[in-house]
Amino acid sequence: RLFLSVTPPLPVEPTVTISPAKTEALNHHNMLVCSVTDFYPAHIKVRWFRNDQEETAGVVSTPLIRNGDWTYQILVMLEMTPQRGDIYTCRVEHPSLQSPIAVEWRAQSGSAQSKMLSGIGGFVLGLIFLGLGLVIRHRKQKGKQLGKR
Numbered sequence: 001r002l003f004l005s006v007t008p009p010l011p012v013e014p015t016v017t018i019s020p021a022k023t024e025a026l027n028h029h030n031m032l033v034c035s036v037t038d039f040y041p042a043h044i045k046v047r048w049f050r051n052d053q054e055e056t057a058g059v060v061s062t063p064l065i066r067n068g069d070w071t072y073q074i075l076v077m078l079e080m081t082p083q084r085g086d087i088y089t090c091r092v093e094h095p096s097l098q099s100p101i102a103v104e105w106r107a108q109s110g111s112a113q114s115k116m117l118s119g120i121g122g123f124v125l126g127l128i129f130l131g132l133g134l135v136i137r138h139r140k141q142k143g144k145q146l147g148k149r
Contacts, residue, residue, distance in 0.1 A: 009070050011096035014039035018090050018105040021077070029081050032105055034090035037073040045093040046076040050086060082107035 021031035048055040058079035086107040
């Protein structure tokens with residue numbers, strides 16, 4: 001005889017991520033997606049906040065999706081028009097959690113994003129030139145030592 005265990009597993013904490021549906025642009029209509037995955041049991045509460053105020057308008061949710069391994073997932077979308085400095089929070093309450101999970105997404109202007117990328121690019125280029133300078137200096141010193149022998 002073969003006995004299969006049908007006992008449900010222990011509670012599993014959800015994984016929560018936020019991503020914009022399209023490339024972020026300030027003052028343009030967009031949608032944030034709160035992806036809540038790999039949790040058990042199915043009972044879950046997902047809420048959106050903008051600057052610590054709960055958002056109820058423009059919230060759309062998929063039905064609960066079974067993963068086939070006892071766990072579930074759900075997507076909860078928020079239609080929004082990001083303004084500079086806005087902080088959006090997806091807050092998840094689940095029986096496996098001692099306290100809710102809160103994941104933040106901050107609205108940035110495209111210019112702020114490009115400034116950050118330019119800064120990172122400049123820093124990396126600086127490191128490359130510093131490394132090249134050190135290699136050249138090291139080789140010159142090695143050449144001088146060989147010439148003395």
